[in-house]
Amino acid sequence: MKLLEILQEIHPQFDYETSQDFFADGLIDSFDLTRLIAALEEEFDLSIDGTELNAENFKNLDALQGLLLRHGVK
């Protein structure tokens, strides 16, 4: 899955599949978040709006998939 690859590109040593909360588990910090958003926008050719920038949209794989789905990415 492309999304997982993008996450693993950021920190290959972390397990993004099982974590339910990337922020609480320390898998993503504010530096990483900037990189993640840039990577998602580039890979899926979309633009993430400021109002979508909240923990609920980014906290785990399901949340991110939901976000992508709303942008028409399946």
Place this chain on the structure above:
Amino acid sequence: MIILRLVTDYLAAAAEKWPGKIAVVDEVRQMTYGELWREAERIGAFLASRMEKKAPVALWFGLEGRSIAASQGIVLAGLPYAPLDISMPKKRLAKIFGTLEASAIITNRVCSEDVKKFAATLPQVPEVYTYEDMTEVKPSGAELAILDRVESVRTEDDALSIIFTSGSTGSPKGVISSHRMLTACTQWQVKALHMDETTVRAAQSPLYFAMGAYLDVYATIAAGGELHLLPKSLFLFKRKLISELARRKINLIFWVPSVMRSIVESKALALEELPPLRTIAFCGEPMPPQILAEWFKAFPRATFSNHYGSTEVTIAAWQELDRDTVLSMGKPCGEKELVIVTEDGSQAAPGEVGEILVRGPVAVGYLGDRERTEEAFGVEERTGKRFFHTGDLARIDENGDMVYVSRSDAQVKHMGYRIELGEIESAALTIEGLSAGVCLFDKEKDELVLFYVADDALRGKDILRQLSDSLPRYMWPARLKKLEAMPQTEGGKIDRRALKEMF
């Protein structure tokens, strides 16, 4: 404003003048000036009657107002304090304790078991005290008498604190500051930023971050203002951050440009409700002009200023800004003087590139490292003034302004953090199977890149896992590039320029 000699005099004066006024706000508690002083005094009395050596006392806290009270208590007891970044790997913390030789660690009750376990692994085991134990009981008359005696012999040249920054040889460097350096800068900043008891300042970084974080504390206390310690998680989502600043009625920030840039990029300045910022100051790295322009637009009535400094000098120069000002390094501030010197030590001619030398109240030196202290610090014979070699290269432009050129060494600034590439390289070279490693900074992408040569069995993932055991997060490489061999110059050295071509 009160002009005083020792940093703790600010707190004493504020507690007398505004005992019931809020001084510090963190996630769980707000402390008044009266409480801050009372708890600092209890910690001071506790330590003064127990610590025999003049050794530093370490602070093991997250973002807590109590860590400020504890730091001032340590200072009252005549000892230097060392704030720690407790999120950093234990391996690096152990290195820091190797240099620090702390006699005690102060922490809170929640962390104390972990801290005791960690302390027991150190070659010189420090005492572990909890904040609660130190402050819940009133000090005895005898304890207070000892504190009084210790306090009275303190001088402004005493070591105030030790802050650790990245070191090129693999071990963090401990910068020793003095009261004189901090009071000089505090006095200057309160005036320059028009701070008073109506100031509500939001600290972006914890105490250990750099000397700039000290000014959040000392300038706020000297002015009698209110300091908000913002939790790190608030910086993840910038719109929430801006709304929170508005809710807390923050009117002064002194932040790094990286954070201000990400706020613009997340369009948080377009929010309807913005904080009542009167003073917007920044320091630590160059500010991109287009980012600054957005801040001007959002806060047309605020005063803006750009600051230059480092942990060794606190703030050395500044520039008051209006919309048309071209960003430069500005003019020296307070008692500081800046000179550009060429390699032979003579003053650079206009336009000529040289190293910036800061004269005036600068740090005492690097803890336990006489060689590097002598390399970087000195006393000018003629005037008796102390000076510091910054390692920053600059020149004077045609308007007479000082313009930053680059670093003279392998130190970089990444997201406001100061990083020695050498520290990352030495950590990489301890990894088994890795035979060569060079770390470079890709300025354009703002990313650290590690080039390495290694056995086939060593996977990139393993390298990163091992690096994350020994380096703080901001020092982890964002990209790894495996090479068959390191490119070499004709002289047989690693060709860093050729590596940069491979970004």
